[in-house]
Amino acid sequence: MPTDELRAAMTDRVERGELPGLVTLVARDDDVTVEEIGVTAFGGDVPMRRDTPFRITSMTKPIVAAAALTLAEDGLFDLEEPVRRLLPELAGQRVLRAYDAELDDTVPLSRPVTVDDLLTFRLGHGMIVEPEMDPPVPVVRRGEELRLMFGPPEPRSLFGVDEWIGRFGSLPLIHQPGEKWMYNTGSLVLGALIARATGQSLGAVLTERIFEPLGMRDTGFSLPRERAERLPAQYGPELTETVATRPEHWVEEPPFPSGAGGLASTADDYLTFARLLLNRGVHGGTRLLSEHSIDLMTTNHLTPEQIAGGAFLLSGQGWGMGLGVGPTRYGWSGGYGTDFFVDPSQRLIAIALTQVSPFLWNGGMEEFMKLAYRP
CATH class of the missing domain: 3.40.710.10 (DD-peptidase/beta-lactamase superfamily)
Known part of the structure; x- marks a missing residue:
């Protein structure tokens, strides 16, 4: 060694x-x-x-991904199913016409977000890594206002799963599901999905x-x-x-x-x-x-x-x-x-x-x- x-x-x-x-x-x-x-x-x-x-x-x-897969193996959800069954707050989400568009400049989803999208970070929301944002684009500013903690784990969330997922559901997605890899948000939403699927x-x-x-x-x-x-x-x-x-x-x-x-x-x-x-x-x-x-x-x-x-x-x-x-x-x-x-x-x-x-x-x-x- x-x-x-x-x-x-x-x-x-x-x-x-x-x-x-x-x-x-x-x-x-x-x-x-x-x-x-x-x-x-x-x-x-x-x-x-x-x-x-x-x-x-x-x-x-x-x-968290490993825990989610044990639940999928036990039939609590399917990887290919839309997340809206367990997270109906997300059923009305739309997609920004461009990543820096105003929040009401949106188009419909091309398909529903699935559990697989959460695990592979292709749900259409996450960290924007290019180009440099100064100042932040509208969707990022709104996420900060809603205190959705898309960055470090401190300060911690002040509200529970229902409030958090409701706030996230009020945001448009940045890209169509499956289109791009975007970091971090998938694991946050996955945590909410796990809680809803198990009641724990x-x-x-x-x-x-x-x-x-x-x-x-x-x-x-x-x-x-x-x-x-x-x-x-x-x-x-x-x-x-x-x-x-x-x-x-x-x-x-x-x-x-x-x-x-x-x-x-x-x-x-x-x-x-x-x-x-x-x-x-x-x-x-x-x-x-x-x-x-x-x-x-x-x-x-x-x-x-x-x-x-x-x-x-x-x-x-x-x-x-x-x-x-x-x-x-x-x-x-x-x-x-x-x-x-x-x-x-x-x-x-x-x-x-x-x-x-x-x-x-x-x-x-x-x-x-x-x-x-x-x-």
């Missing part, structure tokens, strides 16, 4: 002041190496530990379907206070602390948990989930997901044009259901500085957890992924 070289490289970045600390995990089957490097905050003295909880943001998406909160469904069967005791939309107070400080692009540092956000589950980015977890908990994917749906001799569902999650569903439209978010890789798919591996990052990938050909799982956003683009994450492959 790449212990010495990886630890030395990550320690060097900590000593250069790029981040206060991180936890890394590299596993080949049962051979697991964990590195606990640095501290949880700049200027602090609390060491990073193997069981330190992290806000995993968009690493939430694969977990999204957190309760994830606990029942994923966390309890896998023994993921330190993962959730909320944490006990003593665990919440151990969350590392979170730093944005200028290495200044953000609102996400406040532990009180995590003591109670929000009214509408973000299926796009609302979970906190640990390295070992996420390893257990990643192993479920690597082992093609089986955990401890028990099948939790069918091989077909694993294939749906880990196989690219996008056209070359849709991949290109994903710009820097996809960086040329494809998209399965809830995660990115490359030629030999699949996985995804979280915007606060977390990442995981699985390479089935190497039986390799790699996880890096920090709370410094620039780690994703300053070369740190790229170096980690490269060194994870070293024998």
Whole structure:
């Protein structure tokens, strides 16, 4: 395992002041190496530990996708069915004539939005990545006014599923269903769909379907206070602390948990989930997901044009259901500085957890992924 070289490289970045600390995990089957490097905050003295909880943001998406597929396998909904059966608030949505059009300049949907569209991020709504928006276009401004949290998971939603989906249903879509890949919104709507299909909160469904069967005791939309107070400080692009540092956000589950980015977890908990994917749906001799569902999650569903439209978010890789798919591996990052990938050909799982956003683009994450492959 790449212990010495990886630890030395990550320690060097900590000593250069790029981040206060991180936890890394590299596993080949049962051979697991964990590195606990640095501290949880700049200027602090609390060491990073193997069981330190992290806000995993968009690493939430694969977990929610997996839970949705267990519900589909049990017949609570079909992937090809329109979402309006369970989310009738969306039945009247129309589509903007152009992404920057006024909200009343719309055309009818060419076809209904399906559950598959949510999972593959082709429902017609999400982050607009080109061209640069300054000021934001009308549909983005209206989403901000409605407090639909299409960005980071903080501040958390102030209202429940019914209110959230009603507000979203008042917006037009940006593109026709199936036309383009657009990031993030699909997982938010999917969280609402899961809650409606089961009559339970999204957190309760994830606990029942994923966390309890896998023994993921330190993962959730909320944490006990003593665990919440151990969350590392979170730093944005200028290495200044953000609102996400406040532990009180995590003591109670929000009214509408973000299926796009609302979970906190640990390295070992996420390893257990990643192993479920690597082992093609089986955990401890028990099948939790069918091989077909694993294939749906880990196989690219996008056209070359849709991949290109994903710009820097996809960086040329494809998209399965809830995660990115490359030629030999699949996985995804979280915007606060977390990442995981699985390479089935190497039986390799790699996880890096920090709370410094620039780690994703300053070369740190790229170096980690490269060194994870070293024998």
